[in-house]
Amino acid sequence: MASITLDNLGKIYAGGTRAVGGVNIDIADGEFIVLVGPSGCGKSTLLRMVAGLEAISEGQVRIGDRVVNETEPADRDIAMVFQNYALYPHMSVRQNLAYGLKNRGTPKAEIERRVGIASDILQIGPFLDRKPRALSGGQRQRVAMGRAIVREPAAFLFDEPLSNLDAKLRVAMRLEIKELQKRLRTTSLYVTHDQLEAMTLADRLVVLNGGKVEQIGTPLEVYRRPASAFVAGFIGSPAMNLIDSRAVAHLPGITDAGLVGIRPEDLSVSPDGPIQMQVLAVEELGAQRLVHGQTGGERLTITLPSDGPIAHDLRLSYQPQALHLFDRETGKRLDRAA
């Protein structure tokens, strides 16, 4: 086990396109870090640079106290779980698990012992002699994890490992990964575009946008105090309402900041509220409903309990401290003087 440090890490492709720049992340030993961002934000590139599958253009990657910029993937003491699992289709599950150990000249008895432990942990014992094609998606996912576990590496790298599973299985496997990591206490770096997955798995999450780090923090920190308008809109579902302050300048607590953000759950219906919203559409979620509407030409979404009829026009109120203010130019969070 080891810590991982990304020091001013950057990637510039041959054509001169910058994919990632100036990324600094300190990952403590045993920590579960999730890199999250929209597609094309550079999160996979970042992970692949740590894995050694992508050359590093700038900065340093350290695993433990070792700079691994020039180290072969095999010698970085990491294991990776791929999005498509990348199981060797012509090998049995057992051979898949053993391959990395065999290549390193691990003694047979030791390989058997470790494969045994991993298959117990992941409950894939009954499938050890099957080929990957005879397994279901969830079982393949487990084998891919098993292949990482048997190596007993310093760190696990996950590249969107759940995105090929159906929604129900994804939730189940998410929990399994979390429990497994807590149990093994192996430093983990996990890439996903799904903010819910990021929130639930991470000890700390790193929100990326356009190849740059927008914010690093625990899920609740990021949720409660998004560092930029981008993070505010990306983390949390339904997404935070972001409105130009000029459209709502008359409302309490609003300065001429630029962008005003408020989470849908922080708005409530009250007959004498300061906001008047014209309802455009309602989405029923069962326990709650999402009400979409507009006020002063700006779109607004609120979450309401799913009982009772909905009026065509609603008056809404909010607590001024629930507002998030962002700079118009930079999108950075502005802390209110008060």
Added chain:
Amino acid sequence: MKRTLFRNQLLPWLLLAPQLIITFVFFLWPAAQAVRQSFLREDAFGTRTSFVGFDNFKALWSSAEYMNSLQVTAVFAISVTVLSMGLSLLLAIAVDRMIKSARVYSTLLVWPYAVAPAVAGILWWFIFNPTIGIMPYVLSQLGYNWNHISDKGDAMTLVVIASAWKQISYNFLFFLAGLQAIPASLREAAAIDGAGPVRRFFDITFPLLSPTTFFLLVVNIVYAMFDTFGVIDATTEGGPAQATNILVYKVYFDGFVGQNLGSSAAQSVVLMMLVLVLTVIQFRYVEKKVEY
């Protein structure tokens, strides 16, 4: 499945007729003729034809020349297959690793396929011509005296190179497609699993390429045995001293030059059996067995 019912009983047959006629006239009828012919013997002037049963076949098995041709064919087919598949796999791996201009290279590599076998033969015949060719000149600088007109080994080398060269394009395309169908993540996973480039090739890439390889193996053997007539005819004409007289060429030579129609027909029938066997192998194994 949806079935279309024709009210008119004649129409379906009319629609099928062109294909059926072509198949019959150009495939079935000549094949039947060959089978019939193989049981007959004509005298030297073509005036008398007699039924001889399996005598033509028996004569083949006791003919040293035919046994030689079988052996030559085996050596030729294996050499062509190994050489062209080996080179095309190397080229395909090289192109697969390329990031830029892979398309340009692929296009260029496919060009030889457009060259007719006879033309390919002539091309290599010029390159290797003992009098005016560039290769004999280069080889003589290295101290080797090349002469495919008198040397059996040289002659075989020439026809193998000419035939293999033509087939490289075809193999290359299949190998490249096969390689590109292997997800990059598999090789990356193997790299993380501590396998070096050579090991990755033999442990991951090559096994996953096996359906393509097996398919090409059959196709190349068929090509070398049956489609290389033009190459042989344009370069060595089976010589020197029968050294490059492969089965197909011998059929032609004995039948049309030697006018020994009975024997030629019997040889054709043997070849038909060979094709049949290869086709069965193709269907039995390529379609089913080779999966992983």
